[in-house]
Amino acid sequence: MRRSVAPIILVVLILAASLGCQRQSTDSGEQDLMQIKSNNGKSSTKVILLLIDSLMAQQIDHGILQKELPAFKKLIEQGHYYKDMVSSFPTMSVSIDSSLMTGAYPNEHRIPGLTWYSWEDKKVINYGTGPMEVAKQGVGETMVDAVMNLNGSHLNSHLTTIYEDLARRGKTSGSINGLIYRGSTEHQLTIPAWLQAITKLPHEVQVKGPDLLALGTLANPFEEVRSMPDGVADRFGINNSYSLKALNYLIDADKLPDFLYVYLPDLDQKIHKKGLSDLGGIKDVDQQLQPLLDKLDSRKKSMDKVVLMIAGDSGMTQILPAASNSKIDLPSILKDYQVLPTGEKVSGDTDIVLAVNETMAYLYNLDPNKGLGKIAQTIAADSRIGIVSWREGDWIRVVQGETGRELKYKQGGSTIDPYEQKWTIVGDLAVLDLKIDESKQALSFGQYPDALMRLSGSLHSHEGEYLVIxxxxxxxxxxxxxxxxxxxxxxxxxxxQESLVPLILYGTDQTPQYLRIIDLKPFILNLLDSKTRVSSRDLT
Structure with a gap:
């Protein structure tokens, strides 16, 4: 889709897409760095997690086969490489990062996706899906939700983040360009006057984050110690170069916190545009990683033990050309219903509200006289639909697109999946590509990894009567x-294809309890505190 928007709006949309905050004072940045240094005690393990947006094993494997990814080759040969870590669902960054930082699926952390409908507020929440959609829904509202509410009122306050857990253990932590950053340390974010004029943001925003909080030029504790790529052409610092330059500074200055999260966003944009066969993006990442590996290797004897973790957040599927009718226009399918136009307010005439997260969507039924089942059948009749699902009492019903085959399931029962979760399942197992070994009552997953819990997580992530499509x-x-x-x-x-992501561990022989993104939090806590073993079940 071609995009054309006024320069000032483009700037705001970039800010929204970064899900960040505004520039702190120099004193605040210096205090961040001093806090990291002052809390460093005797020699200990440091954990660096590099989250590479849309990193996929198939691209890594192909690039290594072509001898074009020497840094990844070294990491894999000298570390441990897993190709099938299960992401959260929906496979959208804010929801995935919330799962990563809390160790829970959306039914617990309460961030349903990049966009969703608030039943209580009667409005669509959008953290920055795309220029046209954000412009219609309101730049001001998007910025308030992205800057203030995402890490504030939306993320479940009763569920701790890894930053909060580490602070309670007396450990330091940091986030460089992370989307979910709630922690225990006070930070003051300053909103420039030009942005206040076109949004509802106040001049100053008080937030809590890890000891070190960096979000490009918007919250830059490095501005007095190192020149950073944070101009307009650099997307205000929300880029790989900024993130890695900040990381390299912390290593050189011996100021690594006990845990540091570093977000690398560039690859995602390139694959969205060019597709999965293009290796240009991952080759760029490989070249950026090489100096980091050289630095870590050269300083092994003079610095604390460092465990480097590299992970993707979601995979991608290759979208067919437009001529192949690749866009499923939901309002056209729902022509017999009053679908809320983007940016308009809900009224008594509104039947349906849509919140589309690329290859997944929430559909909200606002008319109590129209049942979800009938709407689901209308959607599922399209041959391009994968599944349609909704809650029905304690059960979750799932309809397969095109065939209309059905399955329903609920938590509890005698069937146990590979993650020791128990279920009762009735209907056609092929709907979710499930297999059950009757002799052991053991469930295995095919095309939909950890399908039952992940789908349940999305269907219990927020209030309302809705479908997952x-x-x-x-x-x-x-x-x-x-x-x-x-x-x-x-x-x-x-x-x-969109749910399995790679995980590379460099500097440790330990492994997570399970290969799911929600299991990384307890794994990291164990790496940093070998005296106290934490499992995924301890966090639920």
Missing amino acids: TAKPGYELADRSSPTHAGGGGHGSLHR
Whole structure:
């Protein structure tokens, strides 16, 4: 989809997409760095987690086979490489990062996706899906939700983040360009006057984060010690170069916190545009990683033990060309209903509200006289639909697109999945590509990894009567103003292509309890505190 927007709006949209905050004073930045240094005690383990947006094993493997990824080759040969870590669902950054930082799926952390409908506030929440959609829904509201509410009122306050847990253990932590950063240390964010004029943001925003909080030029504790790529052309510092330059400074200055999260966003944009076959993006990442590996190797004897973790957040599916009818226009399918136009307020005439997360969507039924089952059948009749699902009492019902086959399930029962979760399942197992070994009552997953818990997590992530819809691989869902990626890459759905991500561990022989993104939090806590063993079940 071609995008054309006024320069001032483009700037704001970049800010929204970064989900960040504004520039702190120099004193605040210096205090961040001093806090890290002062809390460093005797020699200990440091953990660095590099989250590379849309990193996929198939690109790593292909690049190594072509002898074009020497840094990744070294990491894999000298570390441990896992190709099938299960992401959260929907496979959208803010929801995934919330799962990573809390060790829980959306039913607990309460961030349903990049966009969703608040039943209580009667409005669509949008953290920055795309220029046209954000412009119609309101730049001001998007910025308030992204800057103030995401890490504030929206993220479940009763569920601790890894930053909060580490602070309670007397450990230091830091976030460089992370989307979810709630912690225990006070930070003051200053909103420039020009942005206040077109949004509802106040001049100053008080937030809590890790000991070190950096978000490009918007919250830059490095500005007095190192020149950073944080101009307009550099997307205000929300880029790989900024993140890695900040990381390298902390290593050189011996100021690494006990845990440091570093977000690398560039690869995602390139795959969205060019598709999965293009290796240009991952080759760039490999070149950026090489100096970091050289630095860590050269300082092994003079610095604390460092465990380097590299992970993807979601995979992608190759979206078919527009000529192949790859865009599933939901309002057209729902022509017999009053679907809320993007940016308009809900009224008594509104039947349906849509919140589209690329290859996944929430559909909210506002008319009590119209049942979800009938709407689900209308959607599922389209041959491009993967599944349609909704809650029905304690049960979750799932309808397969095109075939109309059905399955329902609920928590508890005698069937046990690979993650020791128990279920009762009735209906056609092929709907979610499930297999059950009757002799052991053991459940295994096929095309939809950890499907039952992940789907349940999305269906219990917020209030309301709604459907969860996914597209088949090659297709993407769309409202009237949704961004689309014909011929490029897309994600959001439950399918394995978008759900399985790589994990590389460099500097440790320990492994997570399970290979799921929600299991990384207890794994990191164990690495930093070998005296206290933490499992995923301890966090639920």
